Amino acid sequence: SQQGEEDPQALSIQEGENATMNCSYKTSINNLQWYRQNSGRGLVHLILIRSNEREKHSGRLRVTLDTSKKSSSLLITASRAADTASYFCATRTPSGANSKLTFGKGITLSVRP
Amino acid sequence: DAEITQSPRHKITETGRQVTLACHQTWNHNNMFWYRQDLGHGLRLIHYSYGVQDTNKGEVSDGYSVSRSNTEDLPLTLESAASSQTSVYFCASSAPGTAETQYFGPGTRLLVL
Numbered sequence: 001s002q003q004g005e006e007d008p009q010a011l012s013i014q015e016g017e018n019a020t021m022n023c024s025y026k027t028s029i030n031n032l033q034w035y036r037q038n039s040g041r042g043l044v045h046l047i048l049i050r051s052n053e054r055e056k057h058s059g060r061l062r063v064t065l066d067t068s069k070k071s072s073s074l075l076i077t078a079s080r081a082a083d084t085a086s087y088f089c090a091t092r093t094p095s096g097a098n099s100k101l102t103f104g105k106g107i108t109l110s111v112r113p
Numbered sequence: 114d115a116e117i118t119q120s121p122r123h124k125i126t127e128t129g130r131q132v133t134l135a136c137h138q139t140w141n142h143n144n145m146f147w148y149r150q151d152l153g154h155g156l157r158l159i160h161y162s163y164g165v166q167d168t169n170k171g172e173v174s175d176g177y178s179v180s181r182s183n184t185e186d187l188p189l190t191l192e193s194a195a196s197s198q199t200s201v202y203f204c205a206s207s208a209p210g211t212a213e214t215q216y217f218g219p220g221t222r223l224l225v226l
Contacts, residue, residue: 033214040220041219041220042203042205042217042218042219042220043156043203043205043215043217044217045214045215045216048214088155088156090215092213100146100158100161100171100213101213101215102158103148103155103156104155105153105154105155106155
């Protein structure tokens with residue numbers, strides 16, 4: 001069963017605009033990760049935020065985490081056509097040293113030139 | 114450079130045949146995972162391994178098996194292929210630890226006729 005649920009399912013924006021994607025989850029987590037998948041390719045890790053962190057930045061990416069609401073958001077600023085991809089959130093639950101990730105269904109982002 | 118590869122990249126088979134998908138990583142990661150990706154379902158975990166001789170069932174393991182005889186390889190076998198197993202299959206690996214970022218292979222597109 002999916003732990004993370006992304007919202008919206010699809011997003012279309014103009015190049016240069018910001019893209020905000022949300023993820024909600026159900027149980028306590030160790031960390032939450034965002035991945036990107038370009039068409040026909042494997043997933044690539046973007047950014048990780050730990051349960052005791054509220055915000056992290058990496059280049060044009062900003063991720064926030066609200067553990068009280070069990071939600072996270074990924075903001076891509078000044079979007080580019082190359083950001084067109086599917087984005088997945090994945091949660092790691094605190095069940096030992098080797099726990100697995102649970103992925104959401106993904107958000108399809110289209111950035112129009 | 115370290116990498117994770119999958120073969121074949123595309124496979125067409127017939128119902129009832131046994132099929133093996135290969136996954137090979139040179140990261141020297143203890144953890145390896147197999148997922149399937151289907152429209153509307155996102156990524157679902159099939160099997161995973163935390164080390165040599167260790168294998169565990171994921172949420173959609175029926176009809177699949179894995180074996181781990183060395184660190185580098187985790188082949189996925191479909192015992193008797195069914196049309197419901199038509200999907201894109203991804204292998205991933207990670208190092209054990211609190212972050213557990215996963216590195217994905219390029220995927221294998223399997224069509225069962």
